[in-house]
Each structure stands twice: as structure tokens, then as C-alpha cells.
Amino acid sequence: MSAQRLRDRVSVRCSIADARERVKTYFATWSDSTGAARLQLRVDGVAVAVVRDARAERDRSEALPIRWGPEDGGSCPSFKGALALWADEDRKVTFVELEGAYVPPTGAVGVPFNPVRGHRFAWRIARTLLLDIAREIADRP
DSSP states (O other), rough: OOOEEEEEEEEEEEOHHHHHHHHHHHHHHTTTTSSOEEEEEETTTEEEEEEEEEEEHHHHSSSSSEEEEEGGGGOOOEEEEEEEEEOSOTTTEEEEEEEEEEEOOOSSTTTOHHHHHHHHHHHHHHHHHHHHHHHHHEEEE
16 A cells, blocks of 8 residues: 555644754653654554654754654554644744654555554554644643
């Protein structure tokens, strides 16, 4: 099955400048000696490895390359895309957006992949990551 587009975003109450710094801190928590950040999410009981590539720091790009896939050979969609931060007219609100494409897992021989369930699962992974980041970067009262 071919790659399927995936895009989701959340809004966070904080300035874009603060959001950029806080996202760096968020991923630095999970960084290894190469600068790549690797964290694990659990979605519907499945372990998912999320990686922020080290080249994001070297490229000075606004968008951070993000990929994920199954942890330890589990069954979940593999994703490649980017995480972007942007602000609209309200400078106190930042949008955290994830956009890219996922490839459904290859099921056992003879077991068809359900594209609707697969898309929902890919979306839940994206949403879990976005909400985790949002919790970490939001202004505190």
C-alpha cells in the first residue's frame, strides 16, 4: 500500500518565541550524543519509537524532521514528516503542526490491512505526540 498523507495540529497558549525554545528543550531531554532525539510513546498499547533527526539543528530549518515506526517489531504505521511551529494574529497562541506521510504496516500473510483503522491509528499517534509537546510548552498560570 502506498504512503498516505497525515496532517494535524494543536494550538498552545504561549508565544512563538517561547514555543521554539521550549520545543528545543523538549527534544533535548530525549537527545543522544549525535543530537537525535528518540522517545517512546504508547498508543493503544503499542510502543511507538519517535525520532527527531539530528540534522534539524544543523540545517537551521524552521520545521523539525520527525519520523516514527514500531518499537521492537510491533505493528504500527511508519511515518516521515515535519513538525512546524507558527503563530497567527494572536501572538500569544502558537500552533504546533505535524505533516507528512505514513506507510501502513504490512500485516501477516493473508491478513488484509484495514485502511480506515490504520489511518485512525496513525492519527492517534500524531495526536498523542502533539498533545505531549503542547503540555510541555504551554504557558503556566
